[in-house]
Amino acid sequence: MAKITYIEHDGTEHALDVKPGLTVMEGAVKNNVPGIDADCGGACACATCHVYVDEAWLAKTGDKSAMEESMLDFAENVEPNSRLSCQIKVTDALDGLVVRLPESQH
Amino acid sequence: MSAEANQNACVVIVGAGHAGGSAAAFLRQYGHEGRIVLIGDEPLLPYQRPPLSKAWLKGEADADSLALKPADWYGENNVFLRLSGVAERINRSAKTVTLASGEAISYDFLILATGARARQLPIPGADLAGVLALRTAADAELLKHALGLGKRLAVIGGGYVGLEAAASARALGAEVVVVERESRVLARVACETLSTFFQDYHRARGVAFELNAGVEAFEGADNHIRGVRLSDGRLLPCDVALVGVGAIPNDELAKDAGLATANGVVVGLDARTDDPAIFAIGDVAHRPLPLYERQFRLESVPNALEQAKQAASAILGRPGPAPEVPWFWSDQYDLKLQIAGLPFEADRQVVRGDVAAAKFAVFHLKGDLLQAVEAVNAPPEFMAGKQLIAKRTPVNAEKLADTSVSMKEVAA
Numbered sequence: 001m002a003k004i005t006y007i008e009h010d011g012t013e014h015a016l017d018v019k020p021g022l023t024v025m026e027g028a029v030k031n032n033v034p035g036i037d038a039d040c041g042g043a044c045a046c047a048t049c050h051v052y053v054d055e056a057w058l059a060k061t062g063d064k065s066a067m068e069e070s071m072l073d074f075a076e077n078v079e080p081n082s083r084l085s086c087q088i089k090v091t092d093a094l095d096g097l098v099v100r101l102p103e104s105q106h
Numbered sequence: 107m108s109a110e111a112n113q114n115a116c117v118v119i120v121g122a123g124h125a126g127g128s129a130a131a132f133l134r135q136y137g138h139e140g141r142i143v144l145i146g147d148e149p150l151l152p153y154q155r156p157p158l159s160k161a162w163l164k165g166e167a168d169a170d171s172l173a174l175k176p177a178d179w180y181g182e183n184n185v186f187l188r189l190s191g192v193a194e195r196i197n198r199s200a201k202t203v204t205l206a207s208g209e210a211i212s213y214d215f216l217i218l219a220t221g222a223r224a225r226q227l228p229i230p231g232a233d234l235a236g237v238l239a240l241r242t243a244a245d246a247e248l249l250k251h252a253l254g255l256g257k258r259l260a261v262i263g264g265g266y267v268g269l270e271a272a273a274s275a276r277a278l279g280a281e282v283v284v285v286e287r288e289s290r291v292l293a294r295v296a297c298e299t300l301s302t303f304f305q306d307y308h309r310a311r312g313v314a315f316e317l318n319a320g321v322e323a324f325e326g327a328d329n330h331i332r333g334v335r336l337s338d339g340r341l342l343p344c345d346v347a348l349v350g351v352g353a354i355p356n357d358e359l360a361k362d363a364g365l366a367t368a369n370g371v372v373v374g375l376d377a378r379t380d381d382p383a384i385f386a387i388g389d390v391a392h393r394p395l396p397l398y399e400r401q402f403r404l405e406s407v408p409n410a411l412e413q414a415k416q417a418a419s420a421i422l423g424r425p426g427p428a429p430e431v432p433w434f435w436s437d438q439y440d441l442k443l444q445i446a447g448l449p450f451e452a453d454r455q456v457v458r459g460d461v462a463a464a465k466f467a468v469f470h471l472k473g474d475l476l477q478a479v480e481a482v483n484a485p486p487e488f489m490a491g492k493q494l495i496a497k498r499t500p501v502n503a504e505k506l507a508d509t510s511v512s513m514k515e516v517a518a
Binding site for chain 2: 034037039041043045046047070073074
């Protein structure tokens with residue numbers, strides 16, 4: 001299990017054990033964390049699972065694909081550490097990961 | 107009841123699909139503390155249907171990954187499940203739902219999320235083994251077992267379900283023929299450019315098409331399908347047939363209870379029916395589309411989620427979610443199709459990008475307003491298009507067609 005901390009826009013923290021193999025998005029949705037809608041269920045088709053990856057974890061979460069990059073390009077409040085959480089696979093190496101959620105997924 | 111009192115209200119949800127399951131989850135997210143009963147006629151916990159024709163068929167998804175929430179989530183959140191439960195009757199004055207088992211469940215609020223069922227073909231042989239639909243996990247399991255190297259699949263109906271299953275079946279090494287009544291696939295749901303593109307793409311990957319073709323009967327031996335008899339007399343031999351000819355809303359429960367129905371249960375902007383204690387969400391709802399100033403029934407996950415939020419918000423007296431532009435997606439082979447909006451009253455089309463390179467978008471305009479965009483492997487066109495549809499501001503068609511102008515600039 002990897003401990004992942006999801007921090008809602010209002011500061012509410014959800015520290016969860018997420019099974020490696022799932023995505024960071026699935027870890028949130030399956031635990032009913034508010035603020036990650038994931039309309040498309042992980043098909044990289046909707047950009048409603050936008051998160052900000054804690055700077056310390058950026059390298060470990062890997063690179064964005066061209067598809068993810070172009071979806072994020074049109075999301076709101078995008079920052080350099082923005083990712084679509086459906087594109088980050090959870091591994092043991094991500095134990096301790098911290099992600100913050102944007103104010104809205106539109 | 108005040109919003110505060112509603113926090114403890116008993117909410118009964120009929121239908122444990124994507125809409126029903128999500129309604130329970132949003133109620134808890136929004137702080138609802140009362141009893142929630144989730145009634146579903148399938149034996150399974152709420153799960154995602156879109157992967158059934160794609161990842162699931164190809165063996166790339168399992169029951170756990172399809173599940174909306176893990177099994178223990180329901181107990182931990184006091185969501186009482188009545189799986190394999192069939193709701194037979196609503197008594198609106200007593201505020202109860204009666205199950206086929208005879209059990210009557212009381213509600214303060216009732217959410218109907220009964221979905222839609224696969225339309226069947228009323229032709230001889232429709233009840234043969236191997237004549238399948240693709241709506242539920244049980245359907246998908248049957249189809250998966252029937253497919254494999256060298257198996258012959260006949261898809262009846264060139265809609266999204268049929269084409270996605272065709273692509274998955276080819277990946278599994280099956281032979282596939284798609285039989286379509288109209289002159290092109292996706293005739294009801296996509297423009298001609300897209301239809302032609304998808305036909306060519308499938309043909310190049312070994313899928314055969316019978317267009318303008320009626321189906322007379324399914325023929326079999328030993329009670330199992332052996333072929334599809336076309337109206338012109340030809341027999342297409344097959345080992346399994348998938349019928350994907352649309353869905354019918356499960357609105358009988360609502361209709362029998364005297365609620366307004368019209369190709370689905372009629373609801374308002376907060377997903378409420380004409381009974382203030384009853385909501386209808388997801389595939390079964392005939393809902394307002396404010397952007398297009400009309401009522402419509404949508405079959406999509408984003409619609410199920412949006413309406414689940416609307417109903418949960420209305421029950422708890424919170425402001426509803428921001429209105430959404432309806433959108434859809436389909437994955438076939440290495441193609442990602444994303445559609446935003448609906449081309450109501452569109453009077454012209456603008457193509458952007460390169461159809462032959464499988465990277466393009468078709469924009470549908472009504473005057474200079476964007477009504478819809480169909481994007482193939484073109485996320486910027488989809489995302490910017492969706493924003494333009496929501497904005498309702500005039501669009502410059504010349505810029506739209508010009509790939510040297512970025513979509514950022516077009517949408518600015």
